[in-house]
Amino acid sequence: AQRRIRAFASAGATASALQKAEDYGRECAKQGIVPVSLSAAAKIISGQRTSQVLVGDRQVSAWCAAGLLDDLSEVRLRDSDVGADGAKALAARLGRHVTSLDLTGNCIGVRGAQALAAAQMPNLDVLMLSKNGLGDAAAVILCEGLTAAGAPQLSKLLLSENQISRAGRAIGELMGAQKKLAMLDLHWNFLTGESAVSMFEGVEANHRGDGNLARLDVSWNCLGNSRAVASMSSLAPPLQG
Numbered sequence: 143a144q145r146r147i148r149a150f151a152s153a154g155a156t157a158s159a160l161q162k163a164e165d166y167g168r169e170c171a172k173q174g175i176v177p178v179s180l181s182a183a184a185k186i187i188s189g190q191r192t193s194q195v196l197v198g199d200r201q202v203s204a205w206c207a208a209g210l211l212d213d214l215s216e217v218r219l220r221d222s223d224v225g226a227d228g229a230k231a232l233a234a235r236l237g238r239h240v241t242s243l244d245l246t247g248n249c250i251g252v253r254g255a256q257a258l259a260a261a262q263m264p265n266l267d268v269l270m271l272s273k274n275g276l277g278d279a280a281a282v283i284l285c286e287g288l289t290a291a292g293a294p295q296l297s298k299l300l301l302s303e304n305q306i307s308r309a310g311r312a313i314g315e316l317m318g319a320q321k322k323l324a325m326l327d328l329h330w331n332f333l334t335g336e337s338a339v340s341m342f343e344g345v346e347a348n349h350r351g352d353g354n355l356a357r358l359d360v361s362w363n364c365l366g367n368s369r370a371v372a373s374m375s376s377l378a379p380p381l382q383g
Contacts, residue, residue: 159180162180162208162209162210163180163208165207165208165209166180166183166204166205166207166208166210168208169203169204169207169208170204172204173200173201173203173204174200175201175204177204178195178201180210182195183205183210184210186219186222187205187210187211187214187217187218187219188216188218189218189219189220189244191221191222196223197219197222197223197224198222198224198225198228199223199224199225199226199227199228199231200227202219202222202224202228202232203227203228206231206232206234206235207231207235209235211232211235211236212235212239213239214236214239214240215239215241215242216240216241216242216243216244217236217240217242217243217244218242218244219244219245219248220244220245220246220247220248221246221247221248222245222247222248223248223249224245224248224249224250224254225248225249225251225254226250226251226252226253226254226257227253228248228250228254229245229248229250229253229254229255229257229258230253230254230257232245232257232258233257233260233261234257234261236261236263237262237263237264238262238263238264238265239265240263240265240266241265241266241267241268241295242266242267242268242269242270243263243266243268243269243270244268244270245270245271245274246270246271246272246273246274246300247272247273247274248273248274249274249275250271250276250280251276251280252277252279252280252283254280255276255280255281255283255284255287256283256287258271258284258287259283259284259286259287259288259290259292260287260292261287261292261293262292263292263293264293264294264295265295266293266295266296267295267296267297267298268296268298269296269298269299269300270298270300271284271299271300271301271304272300272301272302272303272304272327273302273303273304274304275304275305276301276304276305277304277305277306278305278306278307278308278309281301281304281306281309281312281313282309282312285309285313285315285316286312286315286316288316288320289312289315289316289319289320291319294320294322295322296320296322296323297322297323297324297325297354298323298324298325298326299316299323299325299326299327300327301313301326301327301328301331302327302328302329302330302331302359303329303330303331305331305332306328306331306332306333307331307332307333307334307337308337309337310333310336310337310338310339310340310341311337311340311341313326313328313340313341313344314340314341314342314343314344314345314347315344316344317341317344317345317347317348317353317355318344318347318348318351318353320348320353321348321351321352321353321354322353322354323348323353323354323355324354324355324356324357325355325356325357325358326355326357326358326359327359328358328359328360328363329359329360329361329362329363330361330362330363331360331362332363332364333360333363333364334363334364334365338360338363338364341360345358
């Protein structure tokens with residue numbers, strides 16, 4: 143059995159890599175899934191998808207439990223069928239080393255958003271969660287967690303195509319609190335009315351607080367409310383130049 147487990151590690155692997163391979167093999171047995179080689183796992187985690195490998199929550203959980211993501215600065219798992227359980231495993235394992243987390247095109251849901259919101263990732267610079275079908279409840283939870291300084295270095299946040307409509311206040315409060323936030327992508331959502339007004343007020347609060355917001359994408363929303371249109375004047379000072 144040990145020989146089969148070690149086969150998942152590449153030739154000449156270090157003792158640490160062999161230990162991770164053994165741990166990974168055991169986790170796969172617990173999860174009831176077929177393990178992949180560590181080199182294949184590394185490619186998938188770095189965004190180099192292969193059509194032969196199905197990812198999903200159980201594979202991500204096995205990688206996390208075996209420590210395959212430890213010390214990584216960038217984790218890219220786009221379109222990998224990651225749900226709430228996978229997001230929870232990532233949130234529990236990723237820490238001070240991660241600077242970029244890309245979960246675009248998954249479905250982490252409210253529970254996944256709760257896990258990421260509670261995670262302590264002090265050096266996280268980029269968080270990509272577009273096309274996750276978050277909706278308002280998950281978006282509010284996520285923004286409230288990020289506002290509470292779980293990721294104080296955050297400069298880029300991508301939340302496009304998430305069916306967000308009434309989470310504008312939470313998004314605005316996030317912009318007011320996260321002074322290092324330079325780019326926020328909210329395109330192709332349903333922001334309108336009072337929610338949009340509150341979001342634009344956050345842009346102004348970021349500017350008044352000497353924040354760094356320089357790029358805000360709200361294209362393909364529904365901003366045709368008189369108060370929302372009027373409040374767009376707050377965009378000019380922080381986004382000029």
